Amino acid sequence: MRIKTVQAWWVRIPIEAARQHRSDFGQVTTFDAAILRIETDDGLVGWGEGKNAAGSAGSYGALVHMLNHEVGPQLVGRDPADIAIIWEMLYNGSRHQMAAAQGHAMPQLARRGLSVAAISAVDIALWDILGKSLGQPVWRLLGGRKADRLPAYASGGWADAAGVGEQLRSYIDKGGFKAVKMRVGAMDGAAHISAGRVKAARQALGPAVDLMVDAHGTYTVAEAKRFIHLVADQDLAWFEEPVIADDKPGLAELRAGSPVPIATGESEATRYAFRDLAVMKAADIFQPDPGFCGGITEAMRIGTLASAFNLRFAPHLWAGAPCFFAGLHVCAASPASFIVEYSLGANPMIHDLVEETVEAKDGMIAIPESPGLGFTVSERFLEAHAQRC
Secondary structure (H helix, E strand, O other): OOEEEEEEEEEEEEOOHHHOOEEOOEEOOEEEEEEEEEEEOOOOEEEEEEOOOOOOOOOOHHHHHHHHHHHHHHHOOOOOOOHHHHHHHHHHHHHHHHHHHHOOOOOOOOOOOHHHHHHHHHHHHHHHHHHHHHOOEHHHHOOOOOOOEEEEEEEOOOOOOOOHHHHHHHHHHHHOOOEEEEEOOOOOOOHHHHHHHHHHHHHHHOOOOEEEEEOOOOEOHHHHHHHHHHOOOOOEEEEEOOEOOOOHHHHHHHHHHOOOOEEEOOOOOHHHHHHHHHHOOOOOEEOOOHHHHOHHHHHHHHHHHHHHOOOEEOOOOOOOHHHHHHHHHHHHHOOOEOOEEEEOOOOHHHHOOEOOOOOOEOOEEEOOOOOEOOOOEOHHHHHHHEEOO
C-alpha cells in the first residue's frame, strides 16, 4: 500500500448570526480549518486537520499551500503505515536521514507553527488510513481504551454576568454535563469584571458542577494573580491559559502560588514544549491540540509525559471532526486523560462536515467503534465550503 494522492482545502463554514459569539479573538462568523485528504493506491482514504487560527480569526491559505505543494509531494509513493518515520522526516526536513542515523532530532529551522500544523494534518490522516487498512479503530492501535465512554465538559461561556449563568445551565440541560468551562480575560477588560461573571456562574450552577475558566493567554502574571485572588472562594476546577504561552517562567511562578490547578498547552507544539512545561513545574493539566501539536503521534507522546510527571491530560478539542475524533482516540488510550472538551459554541466543522451524529449524553462522549477514526466526511458538503487557495 502506497500513498497516491494528497489534497488539502481551506474549508470555511459560515455560522448563522444567532449562533455567533464574541471573544478576545473577535466575532466568530465562520468556522475555518485546513482539511486534508490522503488516498492510497488501493483506494483507502484518510482525513486529517491542521490548525493555525481560532475560528474565523485567521487565514488558512499558507497552511493549505504548504500541504498541497511542499508536504504532499514528499508523501506520494510512501508507505502510509510509516507514521512515526514520516513524522520525523517532515520535522527534520533535509536532515531527516542524518537525524535518523544519529538517533536524535535535527529539525528544520521553521520547526514550529505552520510546519507542525501541516505535520498534524498528515499524521491524523495516516492514523485514519492505518485503522481502516487493519479494520480496527485507532484507539486499539494506540494500546486499547480505558472505557467505551468518557466524561465530557461543555466548553463555551461568553455571556455577561447577567446571562452567563443561564448560558451555562443551558449546556447542562442539553447534554447532562457535570462540568462546564467559561471564557474570561481580556474580553472583559478588568479582572474584577471576569471575577463577577465567574461568581454569577457559580451561583447559577451550584456547588455540584465543576467550573473551569479560560483566559486564552490574555493576562499578565500580575493580572492572573489578582484574578485568582478575586475568585479564590469559587472552587474552580482549573484556570486555563492564564498567561501567554511564551512566558513559561511566568506560568511556573503563577502555578507555584495558585490554589487553582493550571491548565495549558493549546498554543504549544511538540513534546519538547510540554517537556519544558513539566520540568519547570508550570502546569497541572496538559492540553495539546492534535491539529496543532503534531497530530495523534505527538499527542500520545505528550500524554506519556503527563503520566510520567504525574500530571493530567485533557486535549484542546475545539476543532473540526478530524481533530476532535483524533482527540477521542487519544483520550481513550492515554492513562493520564480524564475529560474530553465538547464545544457548545456553533461548530459546523464537527456536526455538518461528517455524516455521523456527534453528541454528548449524560455528560459522556462515546468512543468510536468503527475502523480508523470513525467518521465519514460528507465530501459534497466539504466541496461546497472549500475556498480556492
